[in-house]
Amino acid sequence: MYTPEEYEEFIKGAYGGAPGGSPAEGYAKKREKEKYHKGDEGLWWQVQFPDETYDRACPVTTENWEIWVPPADPQPDPNKVTPEVLSELAFNSTKLPTPPVELQPRADRLLVNLGTRVAFKGDLDRVWTTASLDYKGVQLAATTVATPVALKVDAGTADADPQSCTYDLIKGKDGYTANSEDAGCNVTYLRASGNGTYPFKASITWKVTWTDSADPDGPPRQPGLPDGLSTFEQDVTVKEAQAVNRSSGIGHG
Numbered sequence: 001m002y003t004p005e006e007y008e009e010f011i012k013g014a015y016g017g018a019p020g021g022s023p024a025e026g027y028a029k030k031r032e033k034e035k036y037h038k039g040d041e042g043l044w045w046q047v048q049f050p051d052e053t054y055d056r057a058c059p060v061t062t063e064n065w066e067i068w069v070p071p072a073d074p075q076p077d078p079n080k081v082t083p084e085v086l087s088e089l090a091f092n093s094t095k096l097p098t099p100p101v102e103l104q105p106r107a108d109r110l111l112v113n114l115g116t117r118v119a120f121k122g123d124l125d126r127v128w129t130t131a132s133l134d135y136k137g138v139q140l141a142a143t144t145v146a147t148p149v150a151l152k153v154d155a156g157t158a159d160a161d162p163q164s165c166t167y168d169l170i171k172g173k174d175g176y177t178a179n180s181e182d183a184g185c186n187v188t189y190l191r192a193s194g195n196g197t198y199p200f201k202a203s204i205t206w207k208v209t210w211t212d213s214a215d216p217d218g219p220p221r222q223p224g225l226p227d228g229l230s231t232f233e234q235d236v237t238v239k240e241a242q243a244v245n246r247s248s249g250i251g252h253g
Contacts, residue, residue: 002044007066008036034068042070081133083212086142087225090131091208094144096230099151099202100124101178103236107200110238115186116153118167118202123175124148127206128216141214146206146228151178156199156236159191169204189238197235204230 002010008031015028037044046066103110104117126148132141154164165185169176180186189198206228211218 004038007044087210098232125175
């Protein structure tokens with residue numbers, strides 16, 4: 001390969017003394033007329049062969065012996081490691097905690113026609129995972145950040161009204177929390193579970209973003225990542241509310 005300046009020097013050195021009217025002189029004048037592509041971006045490429053059999057294996061002419069090749073955009077490497085690739089690795093490695101839900105009444109004491117209150121046992125914080133690369137001077141990192149945004153509960157049976165409720169999580173001092181005490185929706189069972197139970201399910205939706213560094217508080221990058229979901233299921237026992245019967249006797253004297 002030659003730069004335009006190197007190629008000019010090569011042509012003048014190789015063909016400068018060629019006899020007038022010879023193919024070599026014509027070849028040199030042709031390149032001189034092209035000004036060796038000086039000022040252009042690219043390189044001169046020259047065909048080279050390891051032995052003298054080249055003329056049979058790959059015939060060459062003055063048209064393909066030496067060619068000018070302008071720069072071109074390289075094809076993207078499908079195996080190239082980028083922050084986006086690391087973000088997907090971090091996403092797949094993230095472990096989301098199950099919803100720390102607590103029922104009121106307790107799971108073994110729910111009652112027909114009584115709303116089931118849901119609250120967190122403790123605050124739930126963000127979760128983040130960093131994937132990084134440090135190899136031969138190349139340093140890359142990406143951090144996925146999962147933030148809990150909503151809690152959904154499901155009665156586990158069609159014999160409930162409402163059968164499911166969704167609550168927006170509230171950000172507190174130590175994280176995110178939920179409490180359905182004053183909510184307009186609480187799962188209410190319409191039928192007792194008898195000798196069995198109902199599979200009460202709680203699910204948290206996590207909004208997932210990523211940064212192109214090891215800092216979870218860095219600016220979010222694109223493209224976005226799918227939402228995360230963590231689920232907890234527990235068996236609940238639902239009983240009929242017991243009526244209190246009172247009787248009184250009147251004595252006659």
